[in-house]
Amino acid sequence: MDKSMEDVPLYKDTTKDFEERVEDLVKHLSLEEKVSQLVYNASAISSLGIPEYNWWNECIHGVARAGVATVFPQAIGMAASFNQDLVYKVAVAISDEGRAKYHEFTRQGDRGIYKGLTFWSPNINIFRDPRWGRGQETYGEDPYLTGRMGVAFVKGLQGDHPKYLKTVATPKHYAVHSGPESLRHEFNAKVNKKDMYETYLPAFKETVKEGKAYSIMGAYNRTNDEPCCASPTLLQKILRDDWGFEGFVVSDCGAIEDIYEPHKVASSPEEAAAMAFKNGCDLCCGKIFKNLLKAIQEGLITEEEVDVSVKRLFMARFKLGMFDPEEEVPYTQIPYEVNNCNEHIQLALDTARESMVLLKNEGNLLPLSKTLGTIAVIGPNAQSQKILLGNYSGTPSEYVTVLDGIRRKVSPDTKVLYAEGCELANTSEGYWGAKPTKGFAEAIAAAERADAVIMCMGISPALEGEEGEVAESDGGGDRTKLDLPGLQEELLKTIYSLGKPVVLVILNGSPLSINWAQENIPAILEAWYPGEQGGNAVADVIFGDYNPAGRLPVTFVKSLDDIPPFTDYNMKGRTYRFMEKESLYPFGYGLSYTTFEYSNLRLNSDIIKVGEGINVKVDVENVGFIAGDEVVQLYLKDIEASVDVPIWELRGVKRIHLGPSEKKTIEFNIAPRQMALIDEQGRCLLEPGQFRVYVGGQQPDKRSEVLTGKKVLSCEFEVKGGILEMEY
Missing domain, CATH: 3.20.20.300 (Glycoside hydrolase, family 3, N-terminal domain)
Structure with missing residues (x-):
C-alpha cells in the first residue's frame, strides 16, 4: 500500500x-x-x-x-x-x-x-x-x-x-x-x-x-x-x-x-x-x-x-x-x-406561457390585433416588477412587466397609453387629503382615446404570503376577503362603462372572487405571479403569438360563504373533490383559441378482477384553425363505494400539442391503487363494484360544461372479486 x-x-x-x-x-x-x-x-x-x-x-x-x-x-x-x-x-x-x-x-x-x-x-x-x-x-x-x-x-x-x-x-x-x-x-x-x-x-x-x-x-x-x-x-x-x-x-x-x-x-x-x-x-x-x-x-x-x-x-x-x-x-x-442564461430565460418564458389560463373570451375578443391604433394599459399591476416574482424569489437580470411586454409586442405605429388608475389596495385619503380616486381621471382619459383597454388588476405578495413577511395583509399573511382589493373593481366598472373592448389580466397567487368581471368583462386572463418573463408571456397570449392552454389548479369560489371556516381541516365542502356549492371557475378549467374534439373513448375491458389495472384510450382532434396545446384530463368516480368518497378524482393528465386538423390517440393506465378508497380507519381498500371514467379537457361538472360549452366523454367498468386491502 x-x-x-x-x-x-x-x-x-x-x-x-x-x-x-x-x-x-x-x-x-x-x-x-x-x-x-x-x-x-x-x-x-x-x-x-x-x-x-x-x-x-x-x-x-x-x-x-x-x-x-x-x-x-x-x-x-x-x-x-x-x-x-x-x-x-x-x-x-x-x-x-x-x-x-x-x-x-x-x-x-x-x-x-x-x-x-x-x-x-x-x-x-x-x-x-x-x-x-x-x-x-x-x-x-x-x-x-x-x-x-x-x-x-x-x-x-x-x-x-x-x-x-x-x-x-x-x-x-x-x-x-x-x-x-x-x-x-x-x-x-x-x-x-x-x-x-x-x-x-x-x-x-x-x-x-x-x-x-x-x-x-x-x-x-x-x-x-x-x-x-x-x-x-x-x-x-x-x-x-x-x-x-x-x-x-x-x-x-x-x-x-x-x-x-x-x-x-x-x-x-x-x-x-x-x-x-x-x-x-x-x-x-x-x-x-x-x-x-x-x-x-x-x-x-x-x-x-x-x-x-x-x-x-x-x-x-x-x-x-x-x-x-x-x-x-x-x-x-x-x-x-x-445563472440566468439565455436558455433558462427562454425556459422561464415557455413556463409562463404554459401557466396562462384563459378564463373568458366572449365574442372571441382575443387575440387582439398588434396593429390597433391605440391601446390603453391600466391598473396597479401593469408596471409592477414585484408582481412578477411572488414570494421566495431570486433577482432576475431583467424584469419584463405586462406594460413592457405589450409595448414590445405591438406594431411601431400603435400608441400605448398607460395609467396606474388606482393603488393596489388603498381606499383612504392620501397626503393633504388627496382622494383615493385621484388616478381615475388619467385612466379614463387613456381609455377614451383607446381602441381597446387592457386592465391589469389582482393582488400581490404584499397582500398574501408568509406570516411576518407580508406588509399589508390584515390576516397575518392570509386573506380575509377574496374580492379585488381597494378601488380596483370600482375602477374596472368605470372603464367598462365607457363602452370600449376590455381585457382583464389578473395577477395573483390565489383565487379571486371576480364575480362582476365574469358577468361583464368580455375577456379575462389569469396570469398568476408569472416570473421574470411574465410580461412577454401575457403579451404573447393577448396578441395571439401563443395559444393559451393552462388550467386552474385550484377552485375559484364565488364567496367565502361557500366554504367551511378556515380553521376546519375536514375536507367536506372543500376543493372540487368535496365542494357542494357551484364554483365561479372550477379546478381544471381553462379555454383555448382553438377547439378540440374528443371521440372514441374505449377501455381494454368492461370487467376486470380486483387487483388488475385498466387501459383507457381516447382520440383527440384539433378541429380549429390554429395550433395549440390541450390538457387531457382523466377523472375517476367510484359509483358504489361503501363510504363517502370524493365526487370524482383526477387520475391522469397529459398535455399535448396538436396542429389544425391533427388527431392523436391518448392512452392512460389506471392502476389498482387509483381505484382504491380510504375508509374511516385510514385503511386503503379496493372494493368490487362499478366505476365511471371521464375524459376531456375539463372536469365533468356542470359549471365547466356551462363555461366551455362542452361535455366530457364517459364510460364505465366493473371490478369483480372480494375486497382487497392494499398498501397505502
Missing part, C-alpha cells in the same frame, strides 16, 4: 463507501462537536477539515435570495401548466444554477445562508382554503396533481447520478399544514384518518417513495395534538416505518421552540429539543438545539441517539460530494455562467 494512503483517515478515503466514511468521521467527533452539527448553521471543525455549512436554502421557483437567478413563475403558476415534464425541466435548470452558485461562492470563501445545496423546496401542502397566503407556493388543491408536480420537481433537483446527489430537495411542510398563518405556532390541526390518508399525505408519500426526496421539513403546527416536528406518528411510524424514508428531517424555523412555548407540550427548552430528536427530527432551524447538551446531562436523550442524526446529516453532505475531490463529482463542472 502507498505510504501516503496509510496516513489518510478512512472518512477521506474516496474508495470506501459513504456509510463507512460517515461512521468513521462521527467517531472522531466530541459530543460538543456533534451537537454543533445539528443546527442549520453548522460550525466548522477545522481539525478534521470540515468547513462550516449553512443548510438553509430556498428554490420554490428559482434559486432564491442569493443574487441574480432565473425567476420562473410562482409554483401555483407552474401547476397551472398541468405539465410535469415542464416542471422537471425547470427543476433541472434551478439545480444547475444552485450548483454553479455553490461552487463559485465556496471557492471565494462564502458559505453563508442561501448559498448551500440543501433546498427547502418544494411546498407540497394541499391548497385547501383560498385564504391561505402561502397557497401561492403550492401546486394547488389536488393530491394527484400535487404529487406529480412534486415528484418531477424533486427528481429535477436531486439528479439521477448513481452515487452523488445534485442537490437535496426538501418537500414541506410535513404535514396537514395550510394556515391560518397567524395561528401556525400554536395551532392544532385536527384531522380524521380518512382525510389524512386521502388528501394530506399522498403527495408526501410520492415524493419520498417515488421521488426519493432526501429531506423532509416538519411543519409548525400540531397534528392531532402532536407537534409535527416531534411527532412519533408522522416522523417515525408513517415517514420511516411505513414509507422507508432514509434521509433527514429538518424543522421549520423556530418550530422546536414552539413545542415548549406556544404549544406548551414540553416543560422546558431541553425537553422540547429532546422530544424532537427522539421522535425523528435531525436538524434544527432555530436556536433551541443548544440545549441538547443539557438535555443529555439530564438524561432526556443519549449520545447514541444524537449520533443517529449526526450520521444522517453527514451522509447527505457526503452524497452531495462535499468531501470528495471536485474532479470526482460531476456537478462541480457546471459553469457559473449558467
Whole structure:
C-alpha cells in the first residue's frame, strides 16, 4: 500500500463507501462537536477539515435570495401548466444554477445562508382554503396533481447520478399544514384518518417513495395534538416505518421552540429539543438545539441517539460530494455562467406561457390585433416588477412587466397609453387629503382615446404570503376577503362603462372572487405571479403569438360563504373533490383559441378482477384553425363505494400539442391503487363494484360544461372479486 494512503483517515478515503466514511468521521467527533452539527448553521471543525455549512436554502421557483437567478413563475403558476415534464425541466435548470452558485461562492470563501445545496423546496401542502397566503407556493388543491408536480420537481433537483446527489430537495411542510398563518405556532390541526390518508399525505408519500426526496421539513403546527416536528406518528411510524424514508428531517424555523412555548407540550427548552430528536427530527432551524447538551446531562436523550442524526446529516453532505475531490463529482463542472442564461430565460418564458389560463373570451375578443391604433394599459399591476416574482424569489437580470411586454409586442405605429388608475389596495385619503380616486381621471382619459383597454388588476405578495413577511395583509399573511382589493373593481366598472373592448389580466397567487368581471368583462386572463418573463408571456397570449392552454389548479369560489371556516381541516365542502356549492371557475378549467374534439373513448375491458389495472384510450382532434396545446384530463368516480368518497378524482393528465386538423390517440393506465378508497380507519381498500371514467379537457361538472360549452366523454367498468386491502 502507498505510504501516503496509510496516513489518510478512512472518512477521506474516496474508495470506501459513504456509510463507512460517515461512521468513521462521527467517531472522531466530541459530543460538543456533534451537537454543533445539528443546527442549520453548522460550525466548522477545522481539525478534521470540515468547513462550516449553512443548510438553509430556498428554490420554490428559482434559486432564491442569493443574487441574480432565473425567476420562473410562482409554483401555483407552474401547476397551472398541468405539465410535469415542464416542471422537471425547470427543476433541472434551478439545480444547475444552485450548483454553479455553490461552487463559485465556496471557492471565494462564502458559505453563508442561501448559498448551500440543501433546498427547502418544494411546498407540497394541499391548497385547501383560498385564504391561505402561502397557497401561492403550492401546486394547488389536488393530491394527484400535487404529487406529480412534486415528484418531477424533486427528481429535477436531486439528479439521477448513481452515487452523488445534485442537490437535496426538501418537500414541506410535513404535514396537514395550510394556515391560518397567524395561528401556525400554536395551532392544532385536527384531522380524521380518512382525510389524512386521502388528501394530506399522498403527495408526501410520492415524493419520498417515488421521488426519493432526501429531506423532509416538519411543519409548525400540531397534528392531532402532536407537534409535527416531534411527532412519533408522522416522523417515525408513517415517514420511516411505513414509507422507508432514509434521509433527514429538518424543522421549520423556530418550530422546536414552539413545542415548549406556544404549544406548551414540553416543560422546558431541553425537553422540547429532546422530544424532537427522539421522535425523528435531525436538524434544527432555530436556536433551541443548544440545549441538547443539557438535555443529555439530564438524561432526556443519549449520545447514541444524537449520533443517529449526526450520521444522517453527514451522509447527505457526503452524497452531495462535499468531501470528495471536485474532479470526482460531476456537478462541480457546471459553469457559473449558467445563472440566468439565455436558455433558462427562454425556459422561464415557455413556463409562463404554459401557466396562462384563459378564463373568458366572449365574442372571441382575443387575440387582439398588434396593429390597433391605440391601446390603453391600466391598473396597479401593469408596471409592477414585484408582481412578477411572488414570494421566495431570486433577482432576475431583467424584469419584463405586462406594460413592457405589450409595448414590445405591438406594431411601431400603435400608441400605448398607460395609467396606474388606482393603488393596489388603498381606499383612504392620501397626503393633504388627496382622494383615493385621484388616478381615475388619467385612466379614463387613456381609455377614451383607446381602441381597446387592457386592465391589469389582482393582488400581490404584499397582500398574501408568509406570516411576518407580508406588509399589508390584515390576516397575518392570509386573506380575509377574496374580492379585488381597494378601488380596483370600482375602477374596472368605470372603464367598462365607457363602452370600449376590455381585457382583464389578473395577477395573483390565489383565487379571486371576480364575480362582476365574469358577468361583464368580455375577456379575462389569469396570469398568476408569472416570473421574470411574465410580461412577454401575457403579451404573447393577448396578441395571439401563443395559444393559451393552462388550467386552474385550484377552485375559484364565488364567496367565502361557500366554504367551511378556515380553521376546519375536514375536507367536506372543500376543493372540487368535496365542494357542494357551484364554483365561479372550477379546478381544471381553462379555454383555448382553438377547439378540440374528443371521440372514441374505449377501455381494454368492461370487467376486470380486483387487483388488475385498466387501459383507457381516447382520440383527440384539433378541429380549429390554429395550433395549440390541450390538457387531457382523466377523472375517476367510484359509483358504489361503501363510504363517502370524493365526487370524482383526477387520475391522469397529459398535455399535448396538436396542429389544425391533427388527431392523436391518448392512452392512460389506471392502476389498482387509483381505484382504491380510504375508509374511516385510514385503511386503503379496493372494493368490487362499478366505476365511471371521464375524459376531456375539463372536469365533468356542470359549471365547466356551462363555461366551455362542452361535455366530457364517459364510460364505465366493473371490478369483480372480494375486497382487497392494499398498501397505502
